[in-house]
Amino acid sequence: MSHISFDTTNVENFVAKHELDEMQPLITMADSQLRNRTGAGAEYSDWITLPTDYDKAEFARIQKAAEQIKSDSQALVVIGIGGSYLGAKAAIDFLHPSFYNELSDEERQAPKIYFAGNSTSSAYINDLVRVLGDKDFSVNVISKSGTTTEPSIAFRVFKKLLEKKYGEAGAKKRIYATTDANKGALHDEAAAEGYETFVIPDGVGGRFSVLTPVGLLPIAASGVDIQQLMDGAKDAQDEYSDSDLRKNEAYRYAALRRILYDKGYTTELLINWEPTMQYLSEWWKQLMGESEGKNQKGIYPSSANFSTDLHSLGQYIQEGRRDLFETVVKLDNPVSNIALPEEEGNKDGLQYLEGKTVDEVNTNAFQGVTLAHVDGGVPNLAVHIPQQDAYSLGYLIYFFEIAVGASGYTFGINPFNQPGVEAYKTNMFALLGKPGYEEQTKTLRARLNK
Ligand SMILES: O=P(O)(O)OC[C@H]1O[C@](O)(CO)[C@@H](O)[C@@H]1O
Numbered sequence: 502m503s504h505i506s507f508d509t510t511n512v513e514n515f516v517a518k519h520e521l522d523e524m525q526p527l528i529t530m531a532d533s534q535l536r537n538r539t540g541a542g543a544e545y546s547d548w549i550t551l552p553t554d555y556d557k558a559e560f561a562r563i564q565k566a567a568e569q570i571k572s573d574s575q576a577l578v579v580i581g582i583g584g585s586y587l588g589a590k591a592a593i594d595f596l597h598p599s600f601y602n603e604l605s606d607e608e609r610q611a612p613k614i615y616f617a618g619n620s621t622s623s624a625y626i627n628d629l630v631r632v633l634g635d636k637d638f639s640v641n642v643i644s645k646s647g648t649t650t651e652p653s654i655a656f657r658v659f660k661k662l663l664e665k666k667y668g669e670a671g672a673k674k675r676i677y678a679t680t681d682a683n684k685g686a687l688h689d690e691a692a693a694e695g696y697e698t699f700v701i702p703d704g705v706g707g708r709f710s711v712l713t714p715v716g717l718l719p720i721a722a723s724g725v726d727i728q729q730l731m732d733g734a735k736d737a738q739d740e741y742s743d744s745d746l747r748k749n750e751a752y753r754y755a756a757l758r759r760i761l762y763d764k765g766y767t768t769e770l771l772i773n774w775e776p777t778m779q780y781l782s783e784w785w786k787q788l789m790g791e792s793e794g795k796n797q798k799g800i801y802p803s804s805a806n807f808s809t810d811l812h813s814l815g816q817y818i819q820e821g822r823r824d825l826f827e828t829v830v831k832l833d834n835p836v837s838n839i840a841l842p843e844e845e846g847n848k849d850g851l852q853y854l855e856g857k858t859v860d861e862v863n864t865n866a867f868q869g870v871t872l873a874h875v876d877g878g879v880p881n882l883a884v885h886i887p888q889q890d891a892y893s894l895g896y897l898i899y900f901f902e903i904a905v906g907a908s909g910y911t912f913g914i915n916p917f918n919q920p921g922v923e924a925y926k927t928n929m930f931a932l933l934g935k936p937g938y939e940e941q942t943k944t945l946r947a948r949l950n951k
Pocket residue numbers: 582583584585643644645646647648649652706707708791919922
């Protein structure tokens with residue numbers, strides 16, 4: 502089966518071959534820290550072998566639950582934030598046509614999928630309640646800690662809605678809780694109420710959890726063959742197991758990013774050429790940013806959607822501050838490809854495109870833009886995705902995960918924790934008057950009232 506490939510042609514003007522060779526000792530060290538579990542945060546690196554070591558019985562239960570949701574629900578509300586939703590959203594968007602929720606029931610053959618609990622916006626919750634209207638729906642609430650504010654609030658709202666519609670007993674059958682195996686508020690509530698539960702393994706952090714029940718249940722409920730997703734990741738696990746930079750494309754990506762960072766290219770833009778891939782960038786940004794942004798170091802992960810953003814960000818990328826590099830994720834064969842309609846005359850000046858498909862235009866734009874950006878001083882890396890399918894996506898997910906694991910260790914940081922995320926939570930809890938935060942409340946109120 503063909504799989505993703507990594508193209509470094511357009512970074513050659515910026516990184517000499519010997520520079521890459523000279524990264525081998527650092528990569529060998531990072532690989533050893535990862536595989537031998539000797540690096541910082543190693544207790545959160547079970548994702549490395551997840552594609553082969555996942556719980557097969559639970560996997561079958563996920564497939565069964567997905568069938569149940571498909572049979573009794575017109576909509577599934579997926580509640581979670583950060584790593585507890587971004588992977589599922591990225592996969593569902595990538596593997597289905599644009600406007601998935603707007604397709605007819607017949608074409609979709611699966612419930613509409615809505616995401617909630619991923620912001621503190623009140624309007625968003627309210628709007629989703631209105632959109633659900635009298636639809637039959639189920640809820641998949643996903644939280645490892647069970648105490649994250651955004652999903653906890655949304656869960657209360659949608660649980661009450663379910664109870665109003667189906668009664669307490671009926672609601673319980675429509676709630677699927679994905680959480681810690683033994684502890685936490687959501688775990689305890691699920692155990693007390695008898696919700697069907699799925700486990701977020703201890704050794705897999707949120708941003709690495711898309712191939713656990715966190716991502717798998719919503720993805721399966723949308724009609725995707727999750728076995729293919731795991732198969733792709735498994736083949737990638739085999740492919741990227743060698744520490745030799747000449748043989749391991751994921752490590753080559755990690756090494757090149759690190760070289761570019763040291764040369765002052767401190768922002769990486771993940772570029773896509775398909776609107777269905779925007780959330781892949783959002784998932785990737787958490788994966789990279791939460792893993793590497795520590796000790797005042799790390800590449801800042803950003804993204805742009807082409808060709809759309811060429812008409813907004815294109816000027817900056819071409820001629821702005823020269824601290825950017827691009828990693829393009831290019832889908833080589835999109836599922837749908839239309840030809841430009843023919844027209845009498847040449848009023849719109851498009852006759853030269855007749856006989857060409859719109860995807861040919863996209864690919865030519867990709868090639869032209871890449872060369873222009875390289876000429877403008879922006880190093881360019883490219884990951885080619887052969888097909889818009891679950892196998893390729895599983896492969897790609899693993900490529901980025903193993904790359905950031907290695908890359909994190911080259912920075913001398915712990916790639917698997919996220920201590921900085923707590924700062925905003927502490928302030929928010931203090932201002933909202935959560936018990937236990939009284940001291941911080943006083944200090945913050947004094948600062949705000951100055
Ligand atoms: O699953 P939880 O515990 O609600 O956490 C959600 C997200 O919050 C974080 O812990 C911090 O942003 C992420 O790592 C995680 O993906």
